Amino acid sequence: MARNSRSNDWGFPRWRGYGSSREAQAVRLCDRHGCDRPGDCPAPKSPNSPERWYFCSDHAAEYNRNWDYFQGLDKEERERREHDERRDASGFQSSAYHGWGGPGDGSRSREELHALKALELEADADFEAVKKSWRRLAKEYHPDVKPGDADAAVRFQAIQAAYEVLRAAEERRTWKPSRPAG
Secondary structure: OOOOOOOOOOOOHHHOOOOOOOOOOOOOEOOOOOOOOEOOEEEEOOOOOOOEEEEOHHHHHHHHHOOOOOOOOOHHHHHHHHHHHHHHOHHHHHHHHHOOOOOEOOOOEHHHHHHHHHOOOOOOOOHHHHHHHHHHHHHHHOOOOOOOOHHHHHHHHHHHHHHHHHHHHHHHHHOOOOOOOO
């Protein structure tokens, strides 16, 4: 009389792993056509939809790069949703004090990155490079140098605004609270 349900734990059930069994594990494959890797990264099929795609890590990264939350919405609906998102996320603005909160590359905010682009600088430029570029571009596009040129006036205003954004950010980074005397 042989038993069919024989185990390899020699009668010590604690030797078995939790949830271990001899049955084959069900593996969901990546939903990308032709991919045979396991699909363990869920991604929404559309905004506000409970349905999900399941991708492997490579295809999930590709999907995230091309994701557009506002896809299929008209301009007014996009603007309304973006406004609502910003309003609802206003509580997270306090984390910007720490430098890692908010949109951007982690070291600079999105506004700072746009300002650096307006000053024709790389994202890792220091404040001395910002000042040099600001002076050079301000001299080039100043309304006194190019009188009557509307494009130069708009460019000059953009340069000034970009410098103000970066100057304020630099002041926030270097500001140290004074200690009370005593």
